[in-house]
Amino acid sequence: MSDPITPKLDFIREIISADLASGKHATTITRFPPEPNGYLHIGHAKAICLNFGIAAENAATGAKCHLRFDDTNPEKEESEYVESIKADVKWLGFDWGSDLYFASDYFTFFHDCAVHLIKQGKAYVEQQSAEEMRTNRGNLTTLGTPSPFRDRPEEESLDLFARMKAGEFKEGDCVLRAKIDLTSPNMNLRDPVLYRIMHAEHHNTGNAWCIYPLYDFAHPLEDALEHITHSLCTLEFENHRPLYDWFIDNCPVPSKPRQIEFARLGLTYTVMSKRKLLQLVQEGHVSGWNDPRLPTLSGLRRRGYPPEAVVHFCKRVGITKFSGTTDVALLEFDVRDFLNTSAPRRMAVLDPVKVVLENWSTEPHASVEVPNHPQNPEAGNRDIPISHEVWIEREDFMEIPEKKFHRLGPDRHVRLKGGHIIRCTGFEKDADGNITIIRAEILPGTI
RNA sequence: AGCCUCAUAGUGUAAUGGUAACACCGCAGAUUUUGAUUCUGUUAUUCAAGGUUCGAGCCCUUGUGAGGCUACCA
Numbered sequence: 041m042s043d044p045i046t047p048k049l050d051f052i053r054e055i056i057s058a059d060l061a062s063g064k065h066a067t068t069i070t071r072f073p074p075e076p077n078g079y080l081h082i083g084h085a086k087a088i089c090l091n092f093g094i095a096a097e098n099a100a101t102g103a104k105c106h107l108r109f110d111d112t113n114p115e116k117e118e119s120e121y122v123e124s125i126k127a128d129v130k131w132l133g134f135d136w137g138s139d140l141y142f143a144s145d146y147f148t149f150f151h152d153c154a155v156h157l158i159k160q161g162k163a164y165v166e167q168q169s170a171e172e173m174r175t176n177r178g179n180l181t182t183l184g185t186p187s188p189f190r191d192r193p194e195e196e197s198l199d200l201f202a203r204m205k206a207g208e209f210k211e212g213d214c215v216l217r218a219k220i221d222l223t224s225p226n227m228n229l230r231d232p233v234l235y236r237i238m239h240a241e242h243h244n245t246g247n248a249w250c251i252y253p254l255y256d257f258a259h260p261l262e263d264a265l266e267h268i269t270h271s272l273c274t275l276e277f278e279n280h281r282p283l284y285d286w287f288i289d290n291c292p293v294p295s296k297p298r299q300i301e302f303a304r305l306g307l308t309y310t311v312m313s314k315r316k317l318l319q320l321v322q323e324g325h326v327s328g329w330n331d332p333r334l335p336t337l338s339g340l341r342r343r344g345y346p347p348e349a350v351v352h353f354c355k356r357v358g359i360t361k362f363s364g365t366t367d368v369a370l371l372e373f374d375v376r377d378f379l380n381t382s383a384p385r386r387m388a389v390l391d392p393v394k395v396v397l398e399n400w401s402t403e404p405h406a407s408v409e410v411p412n413h414p415q416n417p418e419a420g421n422r423d424i425p426i427s428h429e430v431w432i433e434r435e436d437f438m439e440i441p442e443k444k445f446h447r448l449g450p451d452r453h454v455r456l457k458g459g460h461i462i463r464c465t466g467f468e469k470d471a472d473g474n475i476t477i478i479r480a481e482i483l484p485g486t487i
Numbered sequence: 488a489g490c491c492u493c494a495u496a497g498u499g500u501a502a503u504g505g506u507a508a509c510a511c512c513g514c515a516g517a518u519u520u521u522g523a524u525u526c527u528g529u530u531a532u533u534c535a536a537g538g539u540u541c542g543a544g545c546c547c548u549u550g551u552g553a554g555g556c557u558a559c560c561a
Contacts, residue, residue: 048501075561113560170559179557181488215559225490227557236559255561279491279556301492303554308498314561356510358500360493363554367498370511380524387521415524446522455520 050359052300056094056270060101065269067101070094072129072136073108073143073262076121076243078314079329079336080128082350082371083305089354090302091272092134106266107136111144112258114242122243124329128337132347143262144244150253150261151205153291154216154234158197162290163234164190165200166217177222177230184222184230204237207250211237218257220286228283232256260284264293271297274304275363305357306365310335349378384412384419387457392431395448395478397462400428403484410458424458437478439467448478461486 049057059065070091074084095105107129111117129136157163166173166189178184201216203209216235224230234257239250263271271284277299284299311317312335320326320334330338340350353374357366408426413419432448441449448454448464455461460482468477 050500073561077561110561116560166559173559174557177557179488180490181557184557212559227490230557233559238559252559254559259561275492276555277561281491303493356499360500362493362499364494364499367512370499373511376523385521385523410520414519414521444522457520459520461520 050302051361052090052270052272052302052359053094053097055300056098059269060098068094068098068103068269069106069267070103070270070272071106071108071263071266071268073106073110073259074125075110075113075116076118076125077113077116078121078318079124079338081312081314081317081337082307082310082335082340083312084128085132085337085350086305086354086357087272087274088129088132088134089351090359092129092136093355094270104139105134105136106139106141106268108141108262108266109143110255110259110262111142111242111244112253112255114238114240114252117243119243124338128341131337131341132351139266141262141266142244143258144242146258146262146265147245147249147253149265150258151251153261153287153293154201154253154257155198156292157218157234157290158194158201158216160290161194161219163197163216163218164192165197165204165214166231166233167200167214170212173233177227180227186222187217187231190217190219190231201235204235204251205249207239209237211239213237216251218286220283226279226282228256228280229286232283256280256283257287260287260297260299261291261293263297263299264288264291264295267295268297269295271299273299273301275301275361276304277301301361302359303361303363305354306363307335307371308365308368310368345375346378346382349374352378381416385414387424389431389433391434393434393437393475393478395430395432395462395480397428397430397480397482398465399481399484403460403482403487405459405487408456408458408487426456426459430456430459432478434475437464437467437475439475448480453483455486459487460484 056068060068072088072091074080092105095103107126109122109125154163166187168176168187168189173187176185176187200214204214204216214237215233217231217233220229220231222230233254235251235253237250238252241247242249278301281299281301288296306312317334317336321329326334329336330342332339332343341347353371356370356374405426407423409421409423411417411419411421436447438445438447438449441452450464450467453461453463462480462482464478464480466479467475470476
């Protein structure tokens with residue numbers, strides 16, 4: 041492809057190479073952690089290229105990128121999505137090697153961390169309703185007020201939590217909450233929920249659990265468990281970072297990953313919301329997740345977009361903290377650019393009109409030879425059959441040509457691609473004035 | 488309204504405190520057996536106001552604008 045893209049480091053790569061240089065980390069381990077609740081789209085490609093790209097660039101130090109399914113919510117996740125996500129990451133050209141993980145494989149560890157927090161007096165079982173909790177959490181301008189259960193004895197919470205796990209409660213009866221700060225201006229710190237009860241079957245763990253951890257609690261633990269050095273996520277998690285760090289600091293974790301946020305990809309004229317894409321699929325407005333009109337990776341693939349173009353686009357867009365909207369023309373350029381150098385050429389006539397070559401027999405050819413690629417002789421040639429009748433695009437003929445029209449018209453000359461120069465000698469129209477046949481003669485010796 | 492973050496051509500992204508640039512898009516022209524490609528030329532940029540400095544896109548202050556946060560989603 042044309043420009044190799046300046047090797048300039050974005051702010052995240054800047055941080056990583058500084059950590060490598062200072063010796064803070066001997067290598068770098070990143071991860072791409074999708075929730076298997078839908079198909080991947082062009083926005084995910086940006087995160088995939090970032091995480092796997094960083095691993096590839098630092099391969100000499102042993103850097104890796106994990107593929108981890110963040111499957112902590114059994115109600116929304118399915119195995120079909122797991123498989124599609126793997127296929128899409130591979131399609132883009134990335135390889136997680138043996139580093140394939142599922143957050144659900146860590147459920148025991150999450151549970152043990154929760155027990156640890158309770159014992160430390162840093163978590164408690166909440167028995168207010170969801171509505172009461174919401175009310176008592178306050179809002180953007182008013183402080184939260186403590187739950188009556190906030191200072192219950194640790195033993196009591198321990199017992200209640202064990203009974204939650206044992207399935208003694210209905211969904212919504214109680215949750216486990218972290219004890220942090222109800223007066224924090226950061227809502228995420230107002231005693232967030234760690235565990236909720238869900239009597240649902242999980243695509244991976246089946247019915248082994250009926251309590252499931254929430255993202256804010258599980259994610260930092262997942263990262264730490266896998267020794268992720270740099271946990272890259274999108275901007276909306278910026279306010280969650282203090283919470284991320286709180287769990288890392290207060291749980292018995294084997295490493296201390298760092299969360300760094302970057303802007304997600306926004307594209308003009310493009311629906312990128314997973315919720316809306318799901319709706320389009322479920323309500324049958326599209327033929328499926330791989331409908332070519334969708335910006336899903338499988339849709340782009342079916343549309344004929346080369347993965348190389350998508351990757352190149354992601355590199356060109358770069359990584360910043362500015363949440364803008366990229367003109368889809370930038371993506372389309374990369375697609376055309378890649379296709380232009382790689383695609384063998386073929387012709388098609390979409391709206392045909394017959395052209396009769398009246399003096400054909402004067403210089404007959406069964407076929408003509410044309411190159412497969414105009415700029416690349418190595419692509420070879422192919423034969424196109426030709427006879428006294430050929431078909432041209434209806435819009436390539438004008439009875440009364442306008443100023444800048446360079447195509448066929450009465451008494452005009454034009455070259456048949458791969459063939460002769462021909463001259464239009466006449467044409468016929470039907471009752472409605474539509475051209476039905478164009479007559480022409482070949483100019484001998486012009487092939 | 489509180490907190491967090493961000494702000495460079497139309498779009499995206501660069502510029503150790505020292506000449507504001509690259510790509511896409513647009514426009515004009517040349518070449519062309521794809522009105523493609525290629526080539527040439529070209530329009531247009533530091534949100535605002537102060538401050539520090541010999542010198543500010545960059546540092547400081549204030550303002551403005553934009554995004555995010557009030558799930559038992561991720």
